[in-house]
Amino acid sequence: MVAAGRSMAERWSLAGATALVTGGSKGIGHAIVEELAGFGARVHTCARNAAELEACRRRWEEKGLQVTVSVCDVSVRSDREDLMATVKDTFDGKLDILVNNAGQSLFKAAADCTGEDYASIMATNLESCFHLSQLAHPLLLASSTGGSVVHISSVAGFIGLPALAVYSMTKGAMNQLTRSLAAEWAHDGIRVNCVAPGGVRTDISNDRTIDPELVKKEMARLPMGRIAEPEEVASMVAFLCMPAASYMTGQVICVDGGRTIA
Ligand SMILES: NC(=O)c1ccc[n+]([C@@H]2O[C@H](COP(=O)([O-])OP(=O)(O)OC[C@H]3O[C@@H](n4cnc5c(N)ncnc54)[C@H](OP(=O)(O)O)[C@@H]3O)[C@@H](O)[C@H]2O)c1
Secondary structure (H helix, E strand, O other): OOOOOOOHHHHOOOOOOEEEEEOOOOHHHHHHHHHHHHOOOEEEEEEOOHHHHHHHHHHHHHOOOOEEEEEOOOOOHHHHHHHHHHHHHHOOOOOOEEEEOOOOOOOOOHHHOOHHHHHHHHHHHHHHHHHHHHHHHHHHHOOOOOOEEEEEOOHHHOOOOOOOHHHHHHHHHHHHHHHHHHHHHHHHOOEEEEEEEOOEOOOOOOOOOOOHHHHHHHHHOOOOOOOEOHHHHHHHHHHHHOHHHOOOOOOEEEEOOOHHHO
16 A cells, blocks of 8 residues: 555554464563554564463453453464465455564573574574464465565674674564565565664563663663563554555664664
């Protein structure tokens, strides 16, 4: 859908859109679900913990948001296939928005990372992102407004941070996947973008295995002097999915309080 010629209300709305957001029970994914649903989208989300997911679903229902849920471990291929089959049924074969958000961090010296560590982080963060995009492609093609894919990477995909080598590799690859898919799918009317947050107040940033010295150093070189709230990332994701962003594709946008320019 091209923004030009449309009313302000149409350009800045997601009314009637359908969306899949992975990892919506907590943190950034939770805020993205609420932001997209708040702008009028019907959203499906997933996580591994069924009880937490169901508690979220009930709260969203009370708020009048249209959100459905299903359990899925995005690191498992068959779970991803089941998830997309559920999404296909839920939204009658059409998907307007895919947000690949679910991810895990690993704070560990590169020399100490095991083969299992490597395989687990790669499968959760990167393979899931590629495979879910592949699985969503026919559903996005069926979108009447043009599909939009948003990956959630990290500033760790741009800069070198100690004890984050494997995690950062997945995020750097997601940034490149964004450009590659955007070039390949532009002719299909599908836009592909990426949001790269800096530190965000979630369970990941509260991880007790993070070296407090690294946190202190990071805060000292952060121009805005504070980490982000999840809603500050979610608003950028919503923008990228709207008709207002109809000429945006292949971009990796840092939402990082200025960390990557300091
Ligand atoms: N927080 C930050 O500072 C920060 C900075 C840059 C980038 N990011 C990125 O932002 C994304 C979200 O991070 P967050 O901080 O919001 O994390 P979070 O608070 O830990 O939430 C992660 C969400 O993803 C789900 N999840 C995790 N592993 C999953 C799996 N294998 N399958 C399905 N769902 C899974 C979790 O639910 P279950 O545990 O129940 O599965 C939860 O809903 C990640 O990709 C992360 O790398 C975060």
